[in-house]
Amino acid sequence: MSSLSRRDFLKVAGLGLGSAMLATEAAQAAPPAEDANDHVGMLYDTTLCVGCHACSAACRDWNGTEVDLDPSGLYDAPTELTDDTWTLILLHQGENGNSFVKRQCMHCVDPGCVSGCPVHALQKTAAGPVTYDPRRCIGCRYCMYACPFDIPRFEWExxxxxxxxxxxCADRVAAGDGPACAERCPTGALIWGRRGDLLEAAEKRLVDHPNRYVNKVYGKDDAGGTSVLYLSHVPFEDLGLPDLGTEPITRLSERIGNVFIPSILLGGPLVLAGIRFISKRDGEG
Ligand code: SF4
Ligand code: SF4
Ligand code: SF4
Structure with a gap:
C-alpha cells in the first residue's frame, strides 16, 4: 500500500463520500464504542517479526483464501492485499532502516468504511471486529473510498x-479463540487480547526500551484509534502507516459530505448498485 497523507486521502475520498452521505441517512457513522479498550485487538511489533509468514499462512488456512503465486508459480508471495490476500508481510528497506511490516484491516474504533457504506453492510461489532455482510452489500464500493488505510478489496472477477x-477472525473471537494469525506467530511479534491491555503492554515496552522504538504506539489515537496497534523501530510512515491525525475519519468525511453536492457521482454508482442488488436477489430467489 502506498503511503497516504490525511490531505491526500480526503482529496480522493471527499467526492465519493459526499455522494454516499447523500444516498441515504443510513450512512451515518457507527456510534463510538462505549470503551474501545474493551475491544479485542492485536499488537504487532516490528522488532520481533522475523518475516516467517506463518501469520499470513494461518490466515489462508482459516479463511480458505486462494494462494497468490509469484511468477515462478511455486511460491505464495503476494506483494499487496487482494480479494484473496487479507494480510501479508512486506519487507521495507529504506534510509531509516529495514523492517518487516504486516498489513491488514486496522479495525478502526470509528471506521470510515462503516460510515461510508450506505446500507450497513459493514458493521463495527460490540466485540471490536469490523465485519461485512455480503447479503446487504450493493456493490457501490464506497467503503473502499472511505477507508484511510486502503484495505477493502473487491472481487472484480x-x-x-x-x-x-x-x-x-470475528468468528474465532466469538468462540473465545484468538485471531488465527496471532495464535500462530512463533516469536510474539503478533499478539492479541483486550485492546487496553495491549496498549499498556506496548507503552511499557516503550518505557523499558526507549532506544529500540519510535516513541509512539501507532493506532492508540491515530484516525480516532484502531484495534490493531503497532510498535516500530522505523518511522511508521515509511511502513505505509499514514499520518492521519487523531480525529476519526468519519467525522471529517461527514463534514465533506455536508459541503459538497456531487449529484453527478450519485447517479451512476447507485444505478449499478441497483442492478447488482436485483440480480443478486433474483439469483438467491
Ligand atoms: S485476524 Fe484473522 S482474518 Fe485478519 S489477518 Fe489475522 S487470520 Fe486473517
Ligand atoms: S476504515 Fe479501513 S482499516 Fe478501518 S476498519 Fe474499515 S476497512 Fe478496516
Ligand atoms: S508469524 Fe510473527 S514473526 Fe512470523 S511473519 Fe508473522 S508476525 Fe512476523
Missing amino acids: EVLPEITKCTL
Missing part, C-alpha cells in the same frame, strides 16, 4: 462480487 478484508 466474480459474477456477484463481494468486498473482502481481514475480519479480525
